[in-house]
Amino acid sequence: xxxFIKAAACAGLMVVAPPVLAQxxxxxxxxxxxxxxLNGESYTVFRNPDVNAVITGDFARTSRPxxxxxxxxxxxxxxxxxxxxxxxxxxxxxxxxxGRGLLVDARAxxxxxxGAIPGSVNIPTLTLSxxxxxxxxxxxxxxxxxxxxxxxxxxxxxxxxxxxGGTWSADAPDAITQLIEAGYxxxxxxxxxxxxxxxxxxxxSILLSPNG
Amino acid sequence: xxxxxxxxxxxxxxxxxxxxxRPFAGDTADVADRxxxxxxxxxxxxxxxxxxxxTPDITSIVDNAxxxxxxxxxxxxxxxxxxxxxxxxxxPNTDDTRLSDMTNNVLAELxxxxxxxxxxxxxxxxxxxxxxxxGIEAATGQRSVLQERDTLEAIVIAALRSGTSDxxxxxxxxxxxxxxxxxxxxxxxxxxxxxxxxxxxxxxxxQAQIAAGGSAPAIPDVSPDEVDGMEVRIVxxxxxxxxxxxxxxxxxDSLGAISIKFFGSIEHYxxxxxxxxxxxxSPDRIxxxxxxxxxxxxxx
Numbered sequence: 001x002x003x004f005i006k007a008a009a010c011a012g013l014m015v016v017a018p019p020v021l022a023q024x025x026x027x028x029x030x031x032x033x034x035x036x037x038l039n040g041e042s043y044t045v046f047r048n049p050d051v052n053a054v055i056t057g058d059f060a061r062t063s064r065p066x067x068x069x070x071x072x073x074x075x076x077x078x079x080x081x082x083x084x085x086x087x088x089x090x091x092x093x094x095x096x097x098x099g100r101g102l103l104v105d106a107r108a109x110x111x112x113x114x115g116a117i118p119g120s121v122n123i124p125t126l127t128l129s130x131x132x133x134x135x136x137x138x139x140x141x142x143x144x145x146x147x148x149x150x151x152x153x154x155x156x157x158x159x160x161x162x163x164x165g166g167t168w169s170a171d172a173p174d175a176i177t178q179l180i181e182a183g184y185x186x187x188x189x190x191x192x193x194x195x196x197x198x199x200x201x202x203x204x205s206i207l208l209s210p211n212g
Numbered sequence: 213x214x215x216x217x218x219x220x221x222x223x224x225x226x227x228x229x230x231x232x233x234r235p236f237a238g239d240t241a242d243v244a245d246r247x248x249x250x251x252x253x254x255x256x257x258x259x260x261x262x263x264x265x266x267t268p269d270i271t272s273i274v275d276n277a278x279x280x281x282x283x284x285x286x287x288x289x290x291x292x293x294x295x296x297x298x299x300x301x302x303x304p305n306t307d308d309t310r311l312s313d314m315t316n317n318v319l320a321e322l323x324x325x326x327x328x329x330x331x332x333x334x335x336x337x338x339x340x341x342x343x344x345x346x347g348i349e350a351a352t353g354q355r356s357v358l359q360e361r362d363t364l365e366a367i368v369i370a371a372l373r374s375g376t377s378d379x380x381x382x383x384x385x386x387x388x389x390x391x392x393x394x395x396x397x398x399x400x401x402x403x404x405x406x407x408x409x410x411x412x413x414x415x416x417x418x419q420a421q422i423a424a425g426g427s428a429p430a431i432p433d434v435s436p437d438e439v440d441g442m443e444v445r446i447v448x449x450x451x452x453x454x455x456x457x458x459x460x461x462x463x464x465d466s467l468g469a470i471s472i473k474f475f476g477s478i479e480h481y482x483x484x485x486x487x488x489x490x491x492x493x494s495p496d497r498i499x500x501x502x503x504x505x506x507x508x509x510x511x512x
Contacts, residue, residue: 039351039353102348121348121351122347123344123347127337132337133305133307133337134337134338134358137359138345141348141352142348143354211347
């Protein structure tokens with residue numbers, strides 16, 4: 001073991017100037033893990049401590065056919081903020097924990113069932129499309145209320161942060177566009193562009209069976 | 213050592229110069245467009261014309277068809293000219309439930325022997341939406357359930373059970389469709405934006421007969437003398453003369469009704485729809501005056 005560390009330190013010295021001996025894999029220098037709760041259920045997210053870990057499985061793929069899986073722009077729609085991993089964790093720790101918002105996985109239910117970001121809720125893009133006659137029921141569940149003229153009032157609607165498979169997935173941007181068309185205020189919508197693939201690529205924990 | 217460094221630096225400088233000035237690249241270099249597809253530097257105007265012709269403007273086709281086939285008629289009572297208008301009529305909500313599936317479920321609910329209920333597309337959508345709502349409810353703690361609403365199926369079943377007349381069923385279904393509370397199969401939408409309950413009820417009878425062991429309705433012999441708006445033309449193709457049939461959409465026609473008119477049942481509506489893709493964006497976008505091609509279907 002001692003020899004191994006020495007060897008590793010030597011190798012470290014040769015490649016990068018300051019040798020990093022500690023094998024901590026923290027989220028940031030001052031943050032080991034992130035804890036938040038969703039409707040009373042508590043979740044803790046940390047990074048995989050194995051420094052040799054690589055992505056395996058479907059998210060190791062780089063070249064999905066485009067169309068349909070094309071690289072998405074940085075901004076999903078005007079007024080919709082784009083998030084990185086730290087912003088997603090902050091969103092979970094504050095907005096979601098306070099019950100004012102949801103982290104939404106826009107993938108199809110069968111993809112969601114294979115693993116998702118802890119604390120997320122599955123709302124597939126397809127169910128938010130105009131062709132779903134039951135879309136209003138979903139919008140009401142997200143906090144929209146009926147006005148007397150039959151339209152929806154979104155002033156008490158929840159903040160929603162959308163993600164999907166990765167930067168190549170149009171599911172999250174499409175869901176955002178459809179919600180804005182339905183009248184959802186852009187200021188209440190957020191876009192985690194990296195999605196599952198970026199989340200996994202930094203070794204953050206996922207929930208393997210998010211449907212319980 | 214110094215010689216090697218100098219030699220390498222010199223090589224790097226030469227390489228950079230080659231990259232920047234590209235002395236060997238000819239004038240005919242291909243440029244790539246932003247999607248990465250190589251395109252010819254000099255695009256010929258011919259190629260541009262071809263691409264334009266390949267994407268015809270559907271509106272203009274419809275306009276031409278309307279202009280070519282609809283004569284002006286004067287309403288005898290009011291004296292007003294009934295000119296074809298481009299203003300679209302309001303249409304009932306539709307979903308992609310197949311009329312045959314819906315009819316099947318009506319018959320199953322009414323207790324027809326040998327008819328098993330099938331899952332319609334509308335039920336699938338409803339089911340997946342309520343699963344999504346259950347997920348949101350688990351996350352927010354707020355009760356979220358699908359609001360109960362009428363379905364065309366339920367209205368028809370209730371009406372048939374209580375022996376409501378065809379006229380009353382027509383009024384009930386159309387009131388519900390106009391209020392937006394039910395969605396109907398696309399092929400029931402008529403050219404004037406109503407729900408064709410005649411086709412709906414006719415199809416229930418036909419499928420009931422088939423379920424009871426009867427045979428499917430035969431493809432009728434239709435001639436232009438009996439059917440308003442029908443035309444038969446001889447079209448000369450490469451080797452033989454082919455009889456082509458056309459039908460001009462009349463007021464109150466639905467795609468289902470046209471299918472019954474020419475093929476005896478709604479079963480072949482897809483063949484008509486496919487043959488008229490250029491005119492119809494979907495089976496419910498049928499308009500008075502559209503001239504549809506009626507394909508030939510070999511009777512089974």
